[in-house]
């Protein structure tokens with residue numbers, strides 16, 4: 001059983017979640033695969049599952065939960081509001097609950113800060129020039145008001161955001177009456193987000209890492225490899241232990257039962273070793289990459305409040 005983190009509303013969240021993304025528009029085979037790896041994860045002791053309406057895996061999550069026989073109160077299930085549903089939050093949540101066959105979610109996140117036009121329920125509607133059809137008539141402050149309403153309905157126990165930054169969170173907090181309980185972002189040794197973590201700690205917002213392993217790129221980093229040898233664990237265990245030592249939550253996805261168990265077993269790193277991992281930061285995104293226009297779902301890095309890798313490197317040299 002993993003240890004838990006306390007959120008700003010008193011709720012308890014298991015610090016290691018199993019991910020459920022299985023590709024864009026998954027077919028029935030892929031969904032069956034997701035449901036199967038979620039089942040082995042629950043058997044291994046995971047009690048936190050991360051899904052999203054955009055992943056199409058909410059049904060697979062519900063299936064695995066029912067098959068496990070684990071009482072609902074012993075599980076923590078996170079899902080996310082898609083950016084084209086930001087003007088229909090209540091309806092979108094009801095659909096997510098129905099797909100999962102659940103009465104409530106433990107955590108409901110605004111998946112992205114962008115507001116995207118609702119057109120034939122397409123998640124990524126495009127303009128003729130191939131750019132994302134953004135809806136500039138409302139913003140995430142409006143979305144958050146609706147999130148606060150669904151929180152009051154009891155259908156979600158906590159609300160939070162994903163892919164926000166200090167810049168967008170500062171804007172959100174100007175009108176929020178409920179501070180987000182969680183911020184889920186890409187976070188690993190090559191994108192350590194030191195400043196964001198300090199800022200969130202100060203505001204009482206719990207940070208959860210996705211792409212937390214840093215994939216093979218981080219697993220093969222010589223410092224990580226050396227630390228794995230030193231502690232007699234795997235490189236991924238070193239990385240996940242670093243996250244847990246920093247007090248963040250983690251979403252780590254593995255389809256493989258033995259790697260799922262491996263990822264649940266974290267160790268305590270010595271202070272100086274944690275600092276060596278801190279120093280690997282390159283502000284390098286390994287999961288979410290900008291398109292040819294330099295945008296992520298229609299927004300520039302500047303609008304997202306994300307720093308370009310080259311900018312950070314240049315500042316470090318000053």
Ligand SMILES: NC(=O)c1ccc[n+]([C@@H]2O[C@H](COP(=O)([O-])OP(=O)(O)OC[C@H]3O[C@@H](n4cnc5c(N)ncnc54)[C@H](OP(=O)(O)O)[C@@H]3O)[C@@H](O)[C@H]2O)c1
Nearest residue numbers: 019020021050162210211212213236251252253254255259
């Ligand atoms: N909020 C967002 O916008 C957002 C974005 C991306 C992801 N997420 C969430 O985060 C979850 C995880 O993200 P992710 O899949 O990008 O990153 P990840 O969990 O860091 O990496 C998963 C990859 O690492 C491999 N892996 C896992 N544990 C390993 C180990 N111990 N040794 C070697 N390889 C290992 C997996 O392969 P095997 O399966 O073969 O083990 C898989 O290829 C997603 O499923 C989703 O729930 C959220």
